[in-house]
Amino acid sequence: MPDQHPDQHLGATPDGHTHEHTHRPRALRLGVAGPVGTGKSSILATLCRELAGELAMAVVTNDIYTDEDARFLRSAGVLPTERIRAVETGACPHTAIRDDVSANLDAVEDLEEAYGPLDLVLVESGGDNLTATFSPALADAQLFCIDVAGGGDVARKGGPGITGADLLIINKTDLAPHVEVDVAAMVADASHARDGLPVLALSKHDSASVAELADWVRELLVRHRSGTHVPTDPGPMAPHSHSHDHGHDGS
């Protein structure tokens, strides 16, 4: 079914969600990573608003010490609250999405068991740095989010999220004039760094860019279901250590 729209396989259930008529793969697991405050929770809220009417969805958030992102999404009213689960990661958000993904996998599988069959599970990373990416053991695909407020040169700084995520989002483009950033130049730098992988200039206040994001997810879901999407690993973090007692060797 390579070129079919996902709706063509789906039938509405009494609660307005969609169900398969025939066998299809488990839900697409889409990771959303990026530095603190770049707009990850807002992107999840936007995707739920755009897609929850046509897809059966659930969300897992990761926060360091709290369930703040989950509470934000629950209060936004974009999904039934029980479909939004929080994982508290402790000091290292990247550990829970890359090195030991078990808490996140448990949360995803619990949601699928409770509310499945699901079409799409969004997993939001805790805000980390430019190098934190999802393990393909957790996310089938990932988008990486930077924003114009972080400066026009961020896209040139590289790192596995910027260069290798399935989609790079340059967010908050509505703020560009206020922070003296040239969005077109930032997109060009990012595209150059990504060797053909897509880049999306996004603002939650710009409905055309929001529609492009939703379409990208729909197309990804079609490829996931047809088996033509191959999860790829953007690459490990650079080797580093923390003040607590374990290091990460980047493997």
Ligand SMILES: Nc1nc2c(ncn2[C@@H]2O[C@H](COP(=O)(O)OP(=O)(O)OP(=O)(O)O)[C@@H](O)[C@H]2O)c(=O)[nH]1
């Ligand atoms: N102007 C503007 N502000 C935005 C946009 N997207 C998000 N924001 C704002 O940016 C701030 C941070 O957004 P969040 O969605 O909480 O960012 P986050 O990456 O989830 O943050 P952490 O979970 O703390 O890492 C909030 O005040 C949002 O309202 C946008 O497109 N335009």
